[in-house]
Amino acid sequence: MTIDPDLDLVRQAQAGDLEAFDQVIRRHQSTVSALLFRFAPSRADLEDLVQETFVKAWHALATWRAEKPFLHWLKRIAVRCGLDHYRRRKTSPLALALGPDDEGRNPVDSLPSDDLPKDPERDALGEAAFLLSHLPPEDRALLTLLHLEQMPLAEIAEHFGWSRVNAKVRAFRARQRLKTILIRHGYTPF
Amino acid sequence: MAIPPSDPRSWRDLVARARQASAPPDLDVRPAILAELSQAAPLPDARSSGILEELFVLCGNRWMQTALTCLALVATVCCWRGLAELDELAVYYAVYP
Structure with a gap:
């Protein structure tokens, strides 16, 4: 040990x-x-x-x-x-109602941002965060850790106090929900 | 290593690019944390893990929750049966006073 x-x-x-x-x-x-x-x-x-x-x-x-x-x-x-x-x-109902504009950008991007300099990776993170924001908080947190942090599912389950089977089922359902959102926003799902 | 964006509207590519983003390196919240802790918060007492706290931690365990649920179910069934017995006794005394 x-x-x-x-x-x-x-x-x-x-x-x-x-x-x-x-x-x-x-x-x-x-x-x-x-x-x-x-x-x-x-x-x-x-x-x-x-x-x-x-x-x-x-x-x-x-x-x-x-x-x-x-x-x-x-x-x-x-x-x-x-x-x-x-x-x-949670994402504001207004942002959800508006959806992406003609160029596919989400309305959250047009809001005054903080003082961080713009860079493509951070924009990509913002876009991914926006797409995930359509999910319920638990699903959003789960997929944030799974897709963006690449954390193993077993570790995620432990952090949230779920069983591994429960985490797998949740991940499957969350992915299904995300798939619908991605298609709606013109993305090719995983 | 930069990942070439083969399809700009692919979730896989978006996530791969998003992973390249890193937190601001100059972020330092220590002064704010220490100011907050030294101002208001009482110091934690490692030796004050009393029985109530131990019980609280114990109740957080999954096996304990399962055991308590089973116990509650058994108690409910017992109460139910006990009530049925009482009902039967009441009928008995009503018929044979």
């Missing part, structure tokens, strides 16, 4: 050492940001989500047991924050 590299720092943080927790944040901030970037491509939302994840982690530190790696536990909190973000931020 390998020793968790975060064990000492987390133990100190569990005892209330905020400086130790700062070290933990420093160590895992980029991993958490990379994961949550799939859920929130806008910088402001991403910052909020990363902050929310670490604050929740701090408050729940006492419940962490060393049986599982700390990073795994932290990612679980991050994924749940991402799902909550989807639940809070």
Whole structure:
């Protein structure tokens, strides 16, 4: 059994050492940001989500047991924050009613964006996020992790507290729903 | 490595391009987190995992939830049968007072 590299720092943080927790944040901030970037491509939302994840982690530190790696536990909190973000931020009915314009761009793109510079990859992420936003929050989170993060289904199931069979069934149904959306928006499905 | 967009309206290609996008490298929310934690939040107490908390964690386990569900079902059936027995006894005493 390998020793968790975060064990000492987390133990100190569990005892209330905020400086130790700062070290933990420093160590895992980029991993958490990379994961949550799939859920929130806008910088402001991403910052909020990363902050929310670490604050929740701090408050729940006492419940962490060393049986599982700390990073795994932290990612679980991050994924749940991402799902909550989807639940809070459903696509506006107006955007759904309008659908894509003549050039196939979604109306969300025309809204004032944040201060991030435009690049094709980020545009692609925004477009994918828009298409996924037509799904219910759970399906959206599932496919975000599966397609954009390429997370194994078993890990997704663990993060959401689903059985593997349940996750497979959910993934199948979510893909079916996404297929309909993609066809409606002129995309070739998978 | 850039993926050539063979079909611009293909979900597969869109997702492949989207995966290339990376989070802003200069993102640092540590000051905000630490400010929030040091201002309002009480420090977590690792040693305060009392029985209530342990019970709470235990109730989160799937096997525990299944066991509790089974127990509730058995209790319901027992109550149902008990009521039927009482009903029968009531009929008995009504017929043979």
